[in-house]
Amino acid sequence: MTSVSVKDLSLNFGNISVLKDLNLEIADGEFLVLLGPSGCGKSTLLNCIAGLLDISDGQIFIKGKNVTWEEPKDRGIGMVFQSYALYPQMTVKGNLTFGLKNAGVANDEIERRVVRTADILQIQPLLERKPSQLSGGQRQRVAIGRALVRDVDVFLFDEPLSNLDAKLRSELRVEIKRLHQKLANTMIYVTHDQIEALTLADRIAVMKGGLIQQLDTPHAIYNHPVNRFVAGFIGSPG
Numbered sequence: 001m002t003s004v005s006v007k008d009l010s011l012n013f014g015n016i017s018v019l020k021d022l023n024l025e026i027a028d029g030e031f032l033v034l035l036g037p038s039g040c041g042k043s044t045l046l047n048c049i050a051g052l053l054d055i056s057d058g059q060i061f062i063k064g065k066n067v068t069w070e071e072p073k074d075r076g077i078g079m080v081f082q083s084y085a086l087y088p089q090m091t092v093k094g095n096l097t098f099g100l101k102n103a104g105v106a107n108d109e110i111e112r113r114v115v116r117t118a119d120i121l122q123i124q125p126l127l128e129r130k131p132s133q134l135s136g137g138q139r140q141r142v143a144i145g146r147a148l149v150r151d152v153d154v155f156l157f158d159e160p161l162s163n164l165d166a167k168l169r170s171e172l173r174v175e176i177k178r179l180h181q182k183l184a185n186t187m188i189y190v191t192h193d194q195i196e197a198l199t200l201a202d203r204i205a206v207m208k209g210g211l212i213q214q215l216d217t218p219h220a221i222y223n224h225p226v227n228r229f230v231a232g233f234i235g236s237p238g
C-alpha cells in the first residue's frame with residue numbers, strides 16, 4: 001500500500017519555481033531518502049508534505065487521504081528538524097507531552113507513550129532535565145522522541161544529524177536505522193550526505209533544481225547512475 005503520494009506538485013516562491021510537477025509514491029514502511037545539494041528543494045518538498053507550505057499546484061495524499069489542505073497536526077506525521085526546536089523552558093518530559101496535552105490525549109495514555117518512547121530512545125534518565133542540560137546528541141534524541149510519542153505512521157526528518165559531530169552522527173544513524181526496523185513505519189529523510197543516504201535508505205530520490213533525477217535503491221543508484229550529476233553526487237566510481 002502507498003503511504004505518501006505526491007501528485008503533480010508545484011511550488012513557487014513569488015515568481016520563482018522551486019518544485020515543478022513533481023510526482024513521488026512512497027510505500028508503507030519505506031525509508032525514503034531525499035538526497036541532493038543545498039538549494040535543490042529537499043526541505044521545500046518535505047515541508048509541502050508536512051503542510052508547512054501552501055503548494056501552488058498538485059495534491060498530497062497520506063494513507064490514501066487527500067491532505068492537501070489539512071493542517072500539519074491533522075496529517076498523521078511527526079517531524080524532526082536539524083535544529084532541535086525544543087522548548088527551552090520545559091523539561092524533556094514537558095517537551096514530549098506538550099503536543100499530546102494540547103491534542104487532548106488522556107493522561108494515562110500520555111504516560112504510557114512517554115515510558116515507551118523513553119525506553120526505545122534510552123532517554124529515561126533525562127526526563128526531568130531541561131534542554132540546556134543535554135548534549136547535542138541527547139537533544140536530537142529528544143527531538144526524535146517528540147515525533148515518536150505522537151504515535152504516527154509517517155516520520156519526516158530534515159537533516160536531523162547535520163549539527164552533530166562525525167562520531168555522534170554515525171551513532172545516531174545506527175539508532176535511526178534501528179528505530180525504523182523496530183517501528184516499521186514510513187520515513188522520509190532529507191540529507192545532503194551520501195553516506196547517510198546509502199546506509200539508511202530503502203530507496204533514494206536524488207534531486208537537482210527541484211526535479212527528481214533518479215529514484216531507486218542505493219545499490220542501483222550507486223552502480224547505475226542515470227547521468228553524470230547523479231554519479232558525481234553519489235560518488236560512484238567511473
Ligand code: ADP
Pocket residue numbers: 013018036037038039040041042043044045
Ligand atoms: P534544500 O533543502 O535542498 O537545501 P530548499 O528547499 O530549502 O533547499 O530551497 C530550495 C530553493 O527555494 C532555494 O533556491 C531556496 O533559496 C528557495 N527558498 C526556500 N525557501 C524560500 C522562501 N521562504 N522564500 C523564497 N525562496 C525560498
Ligand code: MG
Pocket residue numbers: 042043044
Ligand atoms: Mg534544506
